[in-house]
Amino acid sequence: MLYQSTRSEKYTATACQAILQGIGPDGGLYMLPDPGARKFPMEKLAQMSAREISAEVLALLLPDFSRREVSEIVEASYKNKFETEDLVPLVKVGDRFILELFRGPTSAFKDVALSVLPHLITASKNKLGVTEDILILTATSGDTGKAALEGFHDVPGTRIIVFYPHGGVSQIQQAQMATQAGSNVRVCAIRGNFDDAQSGVKAIFTSPRAAAALQGKAILSSANSINIGRLAPQVMYYFKAYGDLLRTGEIFPGELVDFVVPTGNFGNILAGYLAKRMGLPAGQFLCASNANNVLTDFLGTGVYDRNRPFHLTISPSMDILISSNLERLLFLASGGNCQEVSSYMDSLKTSGKYRLEPATWAAIQADFLAGYADDAQTKAAIWRVYERYGYLMDTHTAVAWDVADRVPLKNKTVVVSTASPYKFCPAVLSALGEAELGDPFAQLDRLQALTGIPIPANLAGLKELPILHRDIIHKEEMEDYVLA
Ligand SMILES: *Cc1c(COP(=O)(O)O)cnc(C)c1O
Numbered sequence: 136m137l138y139q140s141t142r143s144e145k146y147t148a149t150a151c152q153a154i155l156q157g158i159g160p161d162g163g164l165y166m167l168p169d170p171g172a173r174k175f176p177m178e179k180l181a182q183m184s185a186r187e188i189s190a191e192v193l194a195l196l197l198p199d200f201s202r203r204e205v206s207e208i209v210e211a212s213y214k215n216k217f218e219t220e221d222l223v224p225l226v227k228v229g230d231r232f233i234l235e236l237f238r239g240p241t242s243a244f245k246d247v248a249l250s251v252l253p254h255l256i257t258a259s260k261n262k263l264g265v266t267e268d269i270l271i272l273t274a275t276s277g278d279t280g281k282a283a284l285e286g287f288h289d290v291p292g293t294r295i296i297v298f299y300p301h302g303g304v305s306q307i308q309q310a311q312m313a314t315q316a317g318s319n320v321r322v323c324a325i326r327g328n329f330d331d332a333q334s335g336v337k338a339i340f341t342s343p344r345a346a347a348a349l350q351g352k353a354i355l356s357s358a359n360s361i362n363i364g365r366l367a368p369q370v371m372y373y374f375k376a377y378g379d380l381l382r383t384g385e386i387f388p389g390e391l392v393d394f395v396v397p398t399g400n401f402g403n404i405l406a407g408y409l410a411k412r413m414g415l416p417a418g419q420f421l422c423a424s425n426a427n428n429v430l431t432d433f434l435g436t437g438v439y440d441r442n443r444p445f446h447l448t449i450s451p452s453m454d455i456l457i458s459s460n461l462e463r464l465l466f467l468a469s470g471g472n473c474q475e476v477s478s479y480m481d482s483l484k485t486s487g488k489y490r491l492e493p494a495t496w497a498a499i500q501a502d503f504l505a506g507y508a509d510d511a512q513t514k515a516a517i518w519r520v521y522e523r524y525g526y527l528m529d530t531h532t533a534v535a536w537d538v539a540d541r542v543p544l545k546n547k548t549v550v551v552s553t554a555s556p557y558k559f560c561p562a563v564l565s566a567l568g569e570a571e572l573g574d575p576f577a578q579l580d581r582l583q584a585l586t587g588i589p590i591p592a593n594l595a596g597l598k599e600l601p602i603l604h605r606d607i608i609h610k611e612e613m614e615d616y617v618l619a
Contacts, residue, residue: 136172136198138165138363141466142477150197151259154252154364155269157357158340162480165363166463168471170196171412177388180374181381185222186213188378189251189371195413196367197255199262208258212250212368216240218591223247223372225379225549228526231539232385232549234376237529241311242555242591244403245282251368252283252358253290259364260292270353271295272339272617274332276399276452277304278554280322281311283358288317294353296321296617298332301607304451306575307558307594314600322604323616328445330457333359335613348618360402361459369406373415376549386547391418393544396551397531398422398430399453401460403551408464408502418546423538424507425450430458434505437496439479440488449510449562450530452554457483465491468498506538510562513537517556517566527586529554530562557582557594 138153140146142163148156153165173195183191186209193205200208213222218238226233239246256269271293273283280297287295297312301324304312312322325332339345340355349355360366373394380386394417396404404420411417424430426446433439441456448454462476469475475492482489491499508516513530516537521527528536532552539550556563560578561571567585572578576598579590608616 136167138167140164141166141462141473142480143473150199150363151262154255154259154362155263155265155354155356157355157362158337160341162337162341163473163476164361164460164462164466166466167196170409170467171414174414175374175410177414177416180378183378185220185371185375186210188374189213189222189368192371192374192413193251193367196363196370196409200258204258208251208254212254216246216250221375223375225376226526228520228524231536232376232380232547233526233528233532233552234372234549235552236372237552237555239282240593241278241281241285242558242594243278243282244553245279246285247372248360248365248368249279249282249286249358252362252364253286253293255364256293256356257290265354267351268353269293269356270349270617271356271358272336273297273358274329274336275299275304276329276454277308278452278558279359281308281315284312284315284317284320284322287358288315288320290319294319295358296323298323298325298336298613300324300328300332301326303328303447303454305559305561307560307579307597310575310597311594313602313604314597316603321606323606323608325608325610325613327610329455330445331610333457333459335610339614339617342614345614345618359459360400366402366406366409366460369403370410370413373407373410373417377415380547389416391416391546393418393421393546393548394551395421395423395535395539395544395548397450397453397535397553398424399455399458401430401458401464403553405460405463408467411502412467419504419544420502421535421539421542421544422503422505423535424505425453425513425534426507426509427454427456428507429456430461431505431507434499434503437491438488439483441483442487449513449559450534452531453534464499465495469495504542504544506542508534508537514562514566516540517563518568521567521586527556527563527588528552529556530559533566555591555594556588557590
C-alpha cells in the first residue's frame with residue numbers, strides 16, 4: 136500500500152518517505168487511495184488500552200512499520216508524558232460526552248500526535264538510511280508550535296523552526312514558545328496571520344532555491360497536519376472514545392456516535408473521518424468553526440470561498456481561512472480523482488475559491504454537518520456549561536459545544552475538547568464574569584482560585600522560565616530566515 140499525492144498519481148511514496156517529506160513534490164498531500172482497505176478490529180476495541188489502540192491504528196495506516204515497531208514507538212512516545220494513563224479521558228457532561236485531548240505535556244490536543252511524530256521521523260530515517268538532519272518547519276496558530284517544540288527539542292538528527300503570527304496567539308501560548316529550551320530549536324514571529332505563516336512554509340517546501348541550498352545538509356519536513364505522520368496518530372482518539380462508551384455501557388456494539396469537532400486546518404476532524412472509513416461506527420461529524428466560518432459555508436453550499444474578512448477571535452487556533460487538510464477530504468470524497476483535486480487547488484490559488492462537483496459534494500454531505508459560533512456565543516456557552524454542570528471548557532471546545540446546541544444530531548454525541556481552559560484565560564475569565572487582569576500569570580491564579588480546577592503543571596511553571604526567543608520578521612523573509 137503506497138501513499139500518493141492528492142494532486143497526481145505519479146507521486147507515490149511509502150509511509151516512511153511520506154513522513155520524511157511532509158508534502159508531495161507537487162504541493163499535494165500524501166494520502167492512501169483507500170484508507171478503509173484495512174479495518175480496525177472493532178470486536179477487540181472495548182478490551183484495548185489507549186496505547187494498544189494507538190499502535191493498532193498506526194500499524195494499519197503506516198504499513199511499512201511492523202506491529203512490534205509501532206508498539207515500541209507508542210510506548211516511547213507516551214511514557215510518563217500524559218496526566219492520565221488513558222491519554223485522552225472521556226467525561227460525561229449533561230447528556231453529552233467530552234473527549235479531553237489536552238492532558239499532554241503542553242495542554243494541547245496536538246500533544247497526542249506530536250509526541251509520536253519525532254519517533255516516526257527517527258524510525259523512518261533509519262529505515263531509509265537517511266543521514267542528513269531533518270529540518271522541521273512549522274507554522275502555528277498557537278498550539279502546534281509548542282507541542283512540536285516539546286516533541287522535537289534535543290531529538291538527535293532533527294532541527295525545528297516554528298513560525299507564528301505576531302500578536303495572533305495567546306499570551307500564554309507565546310510564553311510557552313518563547314521560553315522553549317533546546318539546542319536544535321528556533322521560534323520566530325511573522326508580521327502576518329496564520330495563513331501567511333502556513334503559505335510561507337508551504338512555499339519553502341517547493342522552492343528550488345531552498346532545495347539547492349539545503350542539498351546534502353538537511354531534508355525539510357513538516358510537523359503540521361499536512362504530514363501524514365502527524366495525522367495518523369490522531370485517528371486513535373475516535374476509537375478510544377467509542378471504546379470507553381462501549382465499556383461503560385453507554386452504547387451497544389455498532390451503535391452510531393456523532394462527533395462535534397472544533398476545526399481549523401481540518402486535521403482533527405479528518406482523523407475522525409479516517410476512523411470511520413476504517414470501520415468506526417460514526418454517524419455525523421459536525422464541523423464547528425468560529426467567526427472565520429469558511430468551512431461552515433463550504434459544507435453548506437459546496438463552494439469554498441476564502442475571499443472574506445479575517446477575524447481574530449478568542450479561539451485563535453481556528454482563525455484560519457485556508458484549511459489544508461480539506462484537500463485530503465476532497466481527494467477521498469472524489470474517489471481519488473487527482474485532476475479534480477488539482478483543479479480545485481489551482482482555482483483556490485488564483486481566485487481564492489472553487490465549487491465542488493455535485494458528486495463530490497454529495498459524498499461529503501453524507502458524513503459532515505457544519506455550524507459556527509461567534510465570540511459572544513462562545514463565551515455564553517462557557518458560562519452556561521460551567522454554571523449548569525461545573526465543567527469548564529476552553530474557548531475552542533465551547534465553540535463546538537455551542538454549535539452542537541444549534542445543529543440537531545441524532546446519536547449519542549462526543550464533543551472533542553482541544554485545549555485546557557488555562558491556555559485562554561482572558562476569554563474564559565471574562566465568560567465567567569470576571570474583570571480583565573493584565574498579567575497572564577495573575578490570570579492563571581485567578582482562574583484557579585475561582586474554579587478550584589488545578590493549573591496544569593506545565594503552565595504553572597512558565598513564569599519562572601527565561602525568554603529565549605525574540606525574533607520577528609516579515610512574511611517575505613521566511614525563506615531567508617530558514618536558509619540562514
Ligand atoms: C489546532 C487546534 C484546533 C484545530 O485543529 P485542526 O486539526 O487544525 O482542525 C482546535 N482547537 C485547538 C485548541 C487547537 O490547538
